[in-house]
Amino acid sequence: MIPGVDGFIYPNEVELQWGLLIVLYPYITGLVAGAFILASLERVFKVEAVRPTYRLALLTALAFLLVAPLPLQLHLGHPERSLEMYLTPHRSSAMAMFGFVYLWYLMVVLLLEIWLEYRADIVHLAQTTTGWRRLVYKLLTLGSENVSPEARQIDDKVSYIVTVIGVPSAFLLHGYVGFIFGSIKANPWWSSPLMPIVFLFSAMVSGIAAVLVLYMAFMKVKKMPIDMGCLDTIAKYLFYTFVIDFSLEMLDLLQRTYEADESFRTLDFMVHTRLWGSQVILQICVGTLVPLALLAANQLWRFSESRRKAMYLAASLLTMMGIFAMRWNVVIGGQLFSKSFLGYTTYKVGFAAREGLLSAIGLMALPFIIVVVLVKLLPPWAEGKASENVAG
Amino acid sequence: MDLSRRDIFKIGGKLLLLASAGATLDEILGAAPPSEAYRMADHWWGMIIDIDKCIGCGSCVRACSQENQVPAGYFRTWVERYQVEEGKQPVVDSPNGAMDGFPPSKRTDLKSFFVPKLCNHCASSPCVQVCPVGATFVSPDGVVLVDETYCIGCRYCVQACPYGCRYLHPQKHTVDKCTLCYHRITKGLTTACCENCPTGARQLVDFKNPKDPVHEFLRNNKVEVLKPYMATGAKVYYKDLDGAVR
Numbered sequence: 001m002i003p004g005v006d007g008f009i010y011p012n013e014v015e016l017q018w019g020l021l022i023v024l025y026p027y028i029t030g031l032v033a034g035a036f037i038l039a040s041l042e043r044v045f046k047v048e049a050v051r052p053t054y055r056l057a058l059l060t061a062l063a064f065l066l067v068a069p070l071p072l073q074l075h076l077g078h079p080e081r082s083l084e085m086y087l088t089p090h091r092s093s094a095m096a097m098f099g100f101v102y103l104w105y106l107m108v109v110l111l112l113e114i115w116l117e118y119r120a121d122i123v124h125l126a127q128t129t130t131g132w133r134r135l136v137y138k139l140l141t142l143g144s145e146n147v148s149p150e151a152r153q154i155d156d157k158v159s160y161i162v163t164v165i166g167v168p169s170a171f172l173l174h175g176y177v178g179f180i181f182g183s184i185k186a187n188p189w190w191s192s193p194l195m196p197i198v199f200l201f202s203a204m205v206s207g208i209a210a211v212l213v214l215y216m217a218f219m220k221v222k223k224m225p226i227d228m229g230c231l232d233t234i235a236k237y238l239f240y241t242f243v244i245d246f247s248l249e250m251l252d253l254l255q256r257t258y259e260a261d262e263s264f265r266t267l268d269f270m271v272h273t274r275l276w277g278s279q280v281i282l283q284i285c286v287g288t289l290v291p292l293a294l295l296a297a298n299q300l301w302r303f304s305e306s307r308r309k310a311m312y313l314a315a316s317l318l319t320m321m322g323i324f325a326m327r328w329n330v331v332i333g334g335q336l337f338s339k340s341f342l343g344y345t346t347y348k349v350g351f352a353a354r355e356g357l358l359s360a361i362g363l364m365a366l367p368f369i370i371v372v373v374l375v376k377l378l379p380p381w382a383e384g385k386a387s388e389n390v391a392g
Numbered sequence: 393m394d395l396s397r398r399d400i401f402k403i404g405g406k407l408l409l410l411a412s413a414g415a416t417l418d419e420i421l422g423a424a425p426p427s428e429a430y431r432m433a434d435h436w437w438g439m440i441i442d443i444d445k446c447i448g449c450g451s452c453v454r455a456c457s458q459e460n461q462v463p464a465g466y467f468r469t470w471v472e473r474y475q476v477e478e479g480k481q482p483v484v485d486s487p488n489g490a491m492d493g494f495p496p497s498k499r500t501d502l503k504s505f506f507v508p509k510l511c512n513h514c515a516s517s518p519c520v521q522v523c524p525v526g527a528t529f530v531s532p533d534g535v536v537l538v539d540e541t542y543c544i545g546c547r548y549c550v551q552a553c554p555y556g557c558r559y560l561h562p563q564k565h566t567v568d569k570c571t572l573c574y575h576r577i578t579k580g581l582t583t584a585c586c587e588n589c590p591t592g593a594r595q596l597v598d599f600k601n602p603k604d605p606v607h608e609f610l611r612n613n614k615v616e617v618l619k620p621y622m623a624t625g626a627k628v629y630y631k632d633l634d635g636a637v638r
Binding site for chain 2: 008009010011012013014015017018072075076077078079081082084085088089090092093094095096098180184185186187334335338339340341342
């Protein structure tokens with residue numbers, strides 16, 4: 001008997017090929033897409049209430065997007081060959097498209113939109129700061145220092161167009177990540193046309209929750225008042241998207257249970273044993289039902305401000321944990337059972353290994369550090385005025 | 393490998409000369425090319441397996457392992473033993489891929505048989521489809537190969553293979569799999585596993601050769617490929633494959 005293996009698995013299946021870092025990959029890209037879609041609420045759908053988080057959401061999306069390729073890079077057997085994906089992409093491969101989807105999103109959507117949004121501020125900062133900061137801002141102006149009302153109007157128009165392109169791009173980015181898994185017909189746990197849609201909605205859920213947490217944290221650190229109208233609105237959107245996300249996942253589960261095809265016994269057994277803790281307890285109960293109940297309660301009753309804050313914060317943190325568990329269950333769960341449907345293997349996370357826990361913690365901390373730097377460099381709020389943008 | 397300056401000049405000079413003459417990298421580096429008479433377009437390789445003939449001795453697994461220096465714990469080919477009791481889930485084992493055969497079964501009242509497995513060298517291979525850089529490909533003579541100088545080690549192909557035939561080589565960090573002993577078959581030899589099978593349970597076949605016994609085999613027997621619903625165009629045909637086999 002091989003330790004950690006129950007029943008029969010094909011002999012090459014003992015080792016899991018995609019570990020913790022590949023769990024982080026859809027999680028991080030999900031946060032990018034979710035944060036961007038929250039930002040676009042203000043820009044495209046004119047939800048003025050979320051204005052205080054507009055810039056923060058953009059910076060959050062950028063911070064996570066910059067980190068998104070790192071877990072993949074660390075995972076590769078030959079990271080030095082990763083450029084081949086750009087230079088000689090294999091056109092029939094879903095994975096080969098990552099580089100292009102990523103670059104499109106980073107260069108055409110996110111950087112452009114952030115630059116346009118901050119352009120007037122950057123010009124102002126380039127004129128008012130000194131030393132190396134001045135140099136940085138000077139560089140960031142890209143030589144364009146015209147901030148006349150007419151020029152700003154053009155900025156606004158272009159920025160609107162970029163966001164309009166950005167929304168489907170965000171959908172594309174994360175829907176695409178779902179497709180990477182959903183299109184693998186060899187794996188019944190992954191193979192589902194619902195996968196891209198489920199990934200997309202769970203991305204929105206986690207991204208919105210992340211921005212809400214970051215907004216509250218920054219306000220606390222900067223000792224600025226939280227705009228409750230904004231918080232209530234974000235919580236409302238979080239609730240709606242979460243309801244859709246959860247419904248889709250339950251639809252998937254119902255369909256699988258009702259169809260009960262040849263893989264069902266195996267997958268059902270897996271959910272009741274190896275995935276019980278991470279799927280049923282963490283993902284569904286603690287990470288979905290509890291935050292949904294907290295958010296739903298706020299739609300039904302009016303709580304005091306401090307209670308609302310506490311409930312929103314708890315709901316958001318649990319949501320982020322729940323979506324992480326969902327990524328875990330998809331990526332790891334999809335490799336715990338044998339494609340022979342006759343046995344199971346086990347996954348143990350290494351600690352200091354290249355793809356171990358330490359790397360994962362480092363990679364997860366990195367975007368938060370980047371966000372702090374970005375917020376320092378490009379302040380989303382005028383100091384002391386939480387509810388308004390600098391340029392707003 | 394220690395290279396002197398002289399060696400470097402020699403290799404460099406060779407590269408320049410031969411590359412300009414249109415030689416492939418393998419030819420330049422001195423790997424033995426396929427025999428002169430071998431034309432890829434004339435072949436379409438596959439395998440036929442007669443389950444009733446397999447005795448589970450594991451000779452094929454050992455031969456493959458030696459011939460291809462397969463790292464310990466990984467398998468380009470392996471043999472499974474099925475023990476099927478009416479109305480129950482089949483009991484399957486493959487201790488160390490059957491490298492040392494099988495321990496005797498404790499029960500004699502079961503339907504029991506051996507199933508050799510290897511890459512199915514699918515014509516519409518999902519592993520080839522998903523490779524982001526095209527490092528894995530179907531050769532013109534129908535063999536699914538991995539270019540280990542090109543593979544980035546993402547392992548998407550391992551996920552995409554429905555049969556569990558691929559693994560990440562622990563030293564090379566690239567994906568490895570059965571090559572159908574490409575270095576042998578292009579010289580007119582058979583694969584190591586077929587050569588060493590004492591009962592002739594496995595036979596290399598060439599679908600493009602009108603005289604190959606495969607045509608008669610397919611005409612006269614009830615054959616099936618593994619997981620036919622996967623529609624991968626598998627080219628390893630099993631005679632009298634039991635429904636219990638996954």
